[in-house]
Amino acid sequence: MTKHLITSALPYVNGLPHLGHLVGCLLPSDVYARYLRQKGEQVLLVCGTDDHGTSSEVGAIKEGINVRDYCKKYHDRQAALYEGFNLSFDYFGQTSSEQNKEIVYRIFHDLEKNGLIEERTTNQVYSIDEDRYLPDSYVIGTCPHCGYDKAKGDQCENCTKLLDPTDLINPRSSISGSTNIEIRPTKHLFLQLPKMQKELENWIETKRGIWPDIAYTTAKKWLKEGLKERGITRDLKWGFAVPRNGFENKVFYVWFDAPIGYIGITKQWADMDKDNRNWEDWWLNAPDVRHTEFMGKDNIPFHSITFPATLRGSREAWTEVSFLKGFNYLNFAGGKFSKSAQRGIFLDAALEEFPADYWRYWLMANAPESDDSSFSFELFASVINKDLNDVLGNFINRVLKMTFNNFGEQVPPMGDLTEDETALYETVDELVASYTSYLDGLEFRKAMAALRELFVAGNNYIAKTEPWKAAKTDKARAGTILNTALNLIYLYANLSAPIMPQTAEKMLDVLNKPANFVWPNEKAESFLKTLKAGDKINPSDPLFSKITPERQEELRAKYKETE
């Protein structure tokens, strides 16, 4: 049986994750994992923080704590947020773990052995007072083109021209402000991607028409331009030391050890229960594993070119990505989310405003699959109010109220079926089939449209059969209708579970069922008879509440939504 390995791009440890991160990789990976688990598939979902790099090192200095503690602190903070969103990671690890180090070294040595690592000398800005090399973007100065005085050494934010740190007028360190800097030659290791160009081209070609356009075209673009050798070491202290003579003060570049982190994190997970778990079952000589990766478009080149090249270059049978689900960006009110500009909604704030499931539903229904999309409170409110509140929430409420008023707190008996039920079964079968196949194909927007149609089908059925009238004239008929409608709620709970796990549990709770979700593999005709006459049902408050225009105004002001 196929085993499903699912990974979400690893968020940078000291970043403040926002809705864009959630929709671009974290949430869809969870939805997909929940869906497959519910179908009875074997699933391993891993994620974690990407710990290494200059910004962690600098962040720790600013807070006056050591880098390892700093990373742990922010790792734990992020883990708590993701738990708040009910992301069901089997393990949320760290790329700075001992386990990852072991695997990074193993792969590095294989690459060395296979002649894919070469030394090069490059020139790098060195800050004498700080006793450290500075990445290009940490050198700031006046732009020679536009005169902007805070231009970064790689690109001027003001005029967007690409720069070299030596172009800058009055260059200085953005960390300390020191102008006591110079250019020093430094030796680094480079991964020889050009040697693997042909092999990667052949491999990527097999993904044509299978991966989403954004993933395939991005990979093709890099190949078309011709792969260049790529530095995999840096002049930093925080990171895995480079095991080679003459590289004592250098570490591996984060982009080398971060994707390998998927493997390292799997080993962290396995080490928690060594008797029953084995990381190699998922990663090495494991042809039965299907690996699905989720990420934003900025990550695609690294997951479609660099990382596969790293694994292939080792000449060991590592598990490669089978399906790369790339997402475009979710913007905020026409602009980009920006921590520094305090614009946009970050995950801690999001959870304070609304339950996780509101966000989960909206984000999946509006996932930026084909183009960048943008978030506004108006759009958010219209979807929540309509789909969740009016269509689904109200359906549940009206069915429950009618049942309680006419039959008490139990499922009424099912009598003879009419063509109304037959028609409903047919519609449900069709929609469940398309919902399932969209989820299989990771086409989330389309899946969500099918789910919504299922909710509408329930209201349609009620409108057509008018149980409130039957209750007065033909009580048995009313019982049959409400029995069917209650079973529809049971169906909705199961189908919604990957998207809205908490709400789905509440729905099962109302039906007095344990939180044990199933996928409807059988036809509607039999699945919609799961709840039997006499089964207890529980009163419940409405599951959702509306977001009023006043509330929308407040939120717009609070989060500085401009458009």
Place this chain on the structure above:
RNA sequence: CGCGGGGUAGAGCAGUCCGGUAGCUUGCCAGGCUCAUAACCUGGAGGUCGUGAGGUUCAAAUCCCACCCCCGCAACCA
């Protein structure tokens, strides 16, 4: 001429690969229903599919060409 993605009713999107009288959701208008959270159900109006009285074709949103506009990327922000 750097590269890629996008431009389809007020808004958000599908359709474009494999040409065949333009579709979905929301919003708006009208009607139905009155079990329910002023909700639900039905119908209607609204688009020269970025531009070119461009090319191919019996037929173009879809294929070809030119141009305009928006967004992203450009290998050390990971």
